[in-house]
Amino acid sequence: MTATQLAPFERPAHRDPNVLRWLGAYTASTTGDMVYHLALSWAAVQSGTPAQAGIVLALSAVMRALLMLFGGVVADRFGPRRVVISSDAVRCVVVLGVAALLALSTPGLWALAALALVFGAVDALFMPAVGALPPRIAPSAQLGRVQGMRGLSYRISVLLGAPLGGLAVALGGPAAAFGAAGLLFAFSLPLLLALRLSPLPSDDGQPREKTTALRDLTDGLRYIRRHRVLGPLVIVVALSDLGFVGPLNVGLALLSDQRGWGAAGIGWVLAGFGTGAGAASLVLTVRGRIPRAGRVLSWTIALGAVSIGALAYVPQLPAAVAVSVAIGLLAGLSGALCGALTQTECDPAYLGRVTSVTTFFSLGVAPMSFPLTGAAVGLWGPAPVFTASAAVCALGGLYGLSVKALRRAEMP
Structure with missing residues (x-):
């Protein structure tokens, strides 16, 4: 194959529609994450004592730390794209469910604690998987540029997430903020579903040995x-x-x-x-x-x-x-x-x-x-x-x- 034939596959990452779809999904998901954490903090403070609110906020971090290493195993076993899509889908459904619950009733801290545990467990799956996706969607020569784009995306999410979450809380309370976070997670799903992944060099179509x-x-x-x-x-x-x-x-x-x-x-x-x-x-x-x-x-x-x-x-x-x-x-x-x-x-x-x-x-x-x-x-x-x-x-x-x-x- 000639260099001319290879050129289309080596297009810069910022001009690659596949990379841009991944970046858009990552930005939406990360912004939703920022809005979610603000909503959870506000709802926990409003529903209990400062000590109880601190416990609720710590539950996600503890669950994430406990399961993180096995999250990498899941990403390598089932493929990072599938894991990222499943993670965002679960986060979307759970967060929208809590938003509806808060809008219709006053469930107390138990619902927030359960949400924090689920979110922490899903984060443990999402983070290794999202980090494993770039080599499957971009040539190796573009991975540095992809990391730079990911860093810019994260900074944009930080700048947008806090004001958006604060505005949602001001207009409709924690229920509105959770709803906004859920919609952002939902927005990432069609972009992730449209991703085209390159096969791994080791993908030879042969069945793999079953392991624990x-x-x-x-x-x-x-x-x-x-x-x-x-x-x-x-x-x-x-x-x-x-x-x-x-x-x-x-x-x-x-x-x-x-x-x-x-x-x-x-x-x-x-x-x-x-x-x-x-x-x-x-x-x-x-x-x-x-x-x-x-x-x-x-x-x-x-x-x-x-x-x-x-x-x-x-x-x-x-x-x-x-x-x-x-x-x-x-x-x-x-x-x-x-x-x-x-x-x-x-x-x-x-x-x-x-x-x-x-x-x-x-x-x-x-x-x-x-x-x-x-x-x-x-x-x-x-x-x-x-x-x-x-x-x-x-x-x-x-x-x-x-x-x-x-x-x-x-x-x-």
């Missing part, structure tokens, strides 16, 4: 451990997230309170972070490929760690916003490169399980540092805690630089 879910999970973990790039990459992700999420969540609120910046200050710092992360996604979307991706990934994590530590020593809000832009730019670029390298290095047959492991560290293990971060800031102040967290994050970058295979990893 636990054996599949063990096989996936063994694959990661033996892979010369993915094994070190998972360690880098775990260390960087562990040092990153505490300061940028709990620590930021405590730092803002100590500096006298107030809630508006938190908003400005987070806006700076979002601007930087969005700019990084835009760069990757436009360029499509970053040379020396493994080296750049490790250096951006190390430099981002320095910026995280510096945030605790900046007394003025404008300077803190500027530092947060740098953090967002470096973290956004390193996160996109992590995703792109994972998808290009991994055998697609294992991608659901590999994605579930990295997501487990990001959304399961790392948030467990929140209570520790809050207690440490209360005891010693923000400066030493931010510095210690930055050191953990920097350790991830330095480890990446020390591993030859990861340091020399390239995007197609």
